[in-house]
Amino acid sequence: MIERAAKIFALLRRRRGAAPIVPEKSVAGRTLLLMITIMSFLSAVTLGGVVLVQKSAIAWSSDVGRELTIQIRPVEGEVMESNLRTAVSLAQTTPGVASARALTIEESQQLLEPWLGAGLDLTAIEIPRLVVVQLADPVDADIEGLTRNLQAIEGASLDTHAAWRQQLNTMAGTIVLSGLMVLALIGVATVLAIIFATRGAMASNREIVDVLHYIGASNRFIAGEFQGRFLSIGLQGGLLGAAATLLFFAVISTAAGNVLSSEAGAQMGVLFGRFALGIDGLIGIVAVIPVIAALTAITSRMTVRRYLSETS
């Protein structure tokens, strides 16, 4: 596939004008092309992963941020059902609240099942009860007012899930930062590989460089000739890497959909997102192509200029 793409590019280039002064085969083309393709793939996958994590974290944080939980602990002398009604009423009258609903005793028991097991009769035991509050607008909701009003109910407390959100944001931020660091390291590794490949190409094309010097070519002209070759390799590598990445995400997305049951898939989707890159993720992956090509061209040009100034 790589070879086929390289041939198409070479054909297009030849049609544009005269034969390249730096021969195509001499610039360690195939190895470098493979290396740049791999680096582009790694960069694009990392970028896609970062985008996925960030999107999931934002979506999760936003969902969690739209929900509050009022917990009412059983207190001796207090009537739980009455307190629940009061709490629901207080919540519903708070500005920015869309709805408030007390969980039934059955729903509360279901929440405890993972810890206490199924089949237990909890009617004899007083357990804490929850009121789920949905916010219409998390920014304008009067949460302080609700907290203040709930003080009138003995044993009531309000959980805004702030700690969860903070932990989630910290975790997502760490993953995004790690991804960006990996991207930077891949960039450095790519630059180093291009420098070595360029110096190797210059050494093996010493005769061409000498002849060009003798016929009056400037270092700038010679660097431009080599840059042209490397730009072409960078473009091909970037394109192949980006295509491989899109294929990779398509396969992963399909595989995730097929392997998991629809219920498990839905839960995974809630937790980790849907492996859907979205338009911003696609733009990021496609942007890898010109970035890698430019990186390759600029690095090779600088390396050639330095090599020429060292040797001339």
Next chain:
Amino acid sequence: MIEFSDVGLRYGNGPEILRDLTFSIEPGSFHFLTGPSGAGKTSLLRLLLLSLKPSRGKVTMFGEDVSDLSQDRLLQMRRHIGIVFQEFRLLDHLTTFENVALPLRVLGQAESEYRPNVTELLEWVGLGERMNALPSLLSGGEKQRAAIARAVIARPKVLLADEPTGNVDPELSSRLVHLFAELNRTLGTTIILATHELPLLDKFSYPRMLLSKGELVIHD
């Protein structure tokens, strides 16, 4: 056009390869540069090509002292100098046409601009039929004619030739020197041709510069 005054050349801290060279070359002239192997012919040609600077003395080319020139100016001056090597130094992956057109590509000309000139010159040196052949398919004489065409395509003021007949038989050597003479006559290019083949020198009456152990012993 070219003036050397007490010029000496050494590589690094080694002994002087060229000593006390003083001579001048007039525009449109033809000179043989001769001497035994190791006499310093190639070093002198490299000085003339501006790829080396003298260790001492003064070299003036086209009215300018070359020792004070910037890289850019040196590059501009080098474009007025053509060079032909014994080993041809054609680029193997380019056709004869592309090799000859190389100096014009370096000058930024488009193929549509230079194609008629290159074609005409190739026909003039007898390579009209071999225009699209790669160097590996050319004979020694054809390669040298292609190298000469490449050296003169940009109309240099000076043409330097370093043992251009070294890899061809005596008959072809003579024909190649005739080609240089023709270039000198028709284009007015100043030619300095280095050779150690004395029989070849005897066939032509051009002035000789004889180098021996780095010194110019004859310059007529």
